[in-house]
Amino acid sequence: xxxxxxxxxxxxxxxxxxxxxxxxxxxxxxxxxxxxxxxxxxxxxxxxxxxxxxxxxxxxxxxxxxxxxxxxxxxxxxxxxxxxxxxxxxxxxxxxxxxxxxxxxxxxxxxxxxxxxxxxxxxxxxxxxxxxxxxxxxxxxxxxxxxxxxxxxxxxxxxxxxxxxxxxxxxxxxxxxxxxxxxxxxxxxxxxxxxxxxxxxxxxxxxxxxxxxxxxxxxxxxxxxxxxxxxxxxxxxxxxxxxxxxxxxxxxxxxxxxxxxxxxxxxxxxxxxxxxxxxxxxxxxxxxxxx
Ligand code: UTP
Numbered sequence: 001x002x003x004x005x006x007x008x009x010x011x012x013x014x015x016x017x018x019x020x021x022x023x024x025x026x027x028x029x030x031x032x033x034x035x036x037x038x039x040x041x042x043x044x045x046x047x048x049x050x051x052x053x054x055x056x057x058x059x060x061x062x063x064x065x066x067x068x069x070x071x072x073x074x075x076x077x078x079x080x081x082x083x084x085x086x087x088x089x090x091x092x093x094x095x096x097x098x099x100x101x102x103x104x105x106x107x108x109x110x111x112x113x114x115x116x117x118x119x120x121x122x123x124x125x126x127x128x129x130x131x132x133x134x135x136x137x138x139x140x141x142x143x144x145x146x147x148x149x150x151x152x153x154x155x156x157x158x159x160x161x162x163x164x165x166x167x168x169x170x171x172x173x174x175x176x177x178x179x180x181x182x183x184x185x186x187x188x189x190x191x192x193x194x195x196x197x198x199x200x201x202x203x204x205x206x207x208x209x210x211x212x213x214x215x216x217x218x219x220x221x222x223x224x225x226x227x228x229x230x231x232x233x234x235x236x237x238x239x240x241x242x243x244x245x246x247x248x249x250x251x252x253x254x255x256x257x258x259x260x261x262x263x264x265x266x267x268x269x270x271x272x273x274x275x276x277x278x279x280x281x282x283x284x285x286x287x288x289x290x291x
Pocket of ligand 1: 010011013014015016017018027104108109112113130132256
């Protein structure tokens with residue numbers, strides 16, 4: 001039986017939707033309350049039982065590598081000043097997992113970024129997680145996918161039903177129902193107009209993919225937006241071998257979008273024991289002023 005041992009996190013995109021914040025710093029380092037978005041993703045990988053992680057970075061992304069490295073000066077200072085809880089917090093990040101990095105030399109698209117992981121992955125099925133989607137739930141979203149992979153032994157993509165007006169923001173499935181919550185993909189359409197969408201099942205940023213994708217990506221040309229698209233390669237893959245879409249339990253936040261980012265920030269802050277009381281009463285006052 002094949003098992004998933006490796007995860008790839010593409011983080012080399014330009015983050016245009018978050019300019020000017022992303023002009024000189026990675027979008028993945030923007031904090032949700034006080035933790036960079038990419039740390040939530042790395043924690044989800046670890047909680048799903050995967051320890052080998054590759055982050056695809058690019059220009060202006062040095063801060064991601066620094067975040068998962070030791071910070072010697074900071075650690076010395078925190079030790080000297082007796083700030084033990086903060087010292088432990090900082091040290092725990094560099095001990096989280098064995099994280100490797102590869103640079104995508106040019107942001108030629110998500111498919112191209114995934115192709116940069118081929119040496120790290122080799123000839124095994126692997127996970128891909130996008131930092132734009134943070135999912136909160138009892139069981140990590142990636143664990144739900146790996147459990148399904150263990151059963152079907154074929155590529156599995158996380159999907160979610162979205163409102164009709166939003167289908168043009170996503171890759172959309174043309175599929176047949178295998179059983180409730182599991183769909184066999186017949187085709188994929190990238191960002192269709194609502195009247196042309198084959199369904200409202202949208203691809204979210206979690207995938208388990210068979211290694212055959214690398215040879216498909218090696219031959220892929222530019223697709224929508226002039227970028228090498230992962231969705232286009234998955235289209236080819238699903239014509240050759242089973243690819244499944246799976247709905248997942250948990251609440252998903254689109255933190256690559258400004259409104260989604262603000263929603264995540266508010267809800268994560270409300271869920272934090274050290275912040276919730278003060279923040280809740282602040283929000284109540286604001287709501288009174290607005291009404
Ligand atoms: P997005 O389409 O969200 O692109 O990529 P982006 O550049 O990060 O953000 P916007 O749309 O310009 O605001 C989805 C994921 O693919 C990665 C991104 O880092 C993100 O995690 N990506 C995209 C790459 O790693 N390389 C690329 O060339 C493109």
